[in-house]
Amino acid sequence: MTAATEMPATPGRPRVGLFVTCLADIYRPNVGLAAVALLEQADCSVEVPQAQTCCGQPSYNNGDLAGAAKTARHTIEAFEEFDYVVVPSGSCAGMLRDYPRLFASESGWRQRAEAMAGKTHELISFLTDVRGMAAVQASFGRVVTYHDSCHGLRALRIKEQPRRLLASVDGLELREMGDSEVCCGFGGTFCVKYPEISGRMVADKAAAITATGADVVLGGDLGCLLNIAGRLGREGGGVHVYHVAEVLAGIADVPGLGDPPGSGGEPR
DSSP: OOSOOOOOOOTTOOEEEEOOOHHHHHHOHHHHHHHHHHHHHTTOEEEOOTTOOOOSHHHHHTTOHHHHHHHHHHHHHHHTTSSEEEESOHHHHHHHHTGGGGGTTOHHHHHHHHHHHHTEEEHHHIIIIISOOOOOOOBOOSEEEEOOOHIIIIITOOSHHHHHHHTTSBTOEEOOOTTTTSOOSOTTTHHHHOHHHHHHHHHHHHHHHHHTTOSEEEESOHHHHHHHHHHHHHHTOOOEEEEHHHHHTTOOOSOOTTOOTTOTTOOO
């Protein structure tokens, strides 16, 4: 997602900086478009700073704290002018909220990082908990199930919020999977360092999804969804994978993650 979307701010209308995330920018720009649409529905002025890059989590998780701090400084400078920073990912939002840890010995940057952390929110949580959105105007006549990502669930306490909005989507039926809160095995570099364990975890997740009989699985983190889509695709089960924002914004009329181009998201 390369072009910024801007709407003039008005009194009482918050100015939101959208942190698109690397995975959305590279693999699923439709998630960024969905986020913009939903934020505009919530009466926000939305901008996508062109200077943004990675949240710094890969460096942070691998012990490169200097590299993570460098990325954090760049991100803070790109976003600190906004009223809110909104992220369509619990994982990346959690990282932005962790920035103060990187500046324990730098009081100036720590204060700036704390200010950034205090106004950073995951997309769905922001819509429901901050902007008070209780329903969306969207339709999706499919049976879906929902995967709770680790960072969103445990770090940001996101569980009920996406389900609340999904309940307002016309035609959608939600079937909860067993162990929806269990990790899918992605974990960023975890899946690279421990491929056998990761493979077993995502196999269990795919089995839980298939057992629901749903033909679509939704989630709020593209890392999880790419991992799940890869496994489901290899198993040939015919389950489509979408970010929850795409459904809530009414733009899930494109192929799901890993679907053949031109499939339009229709059941295989």
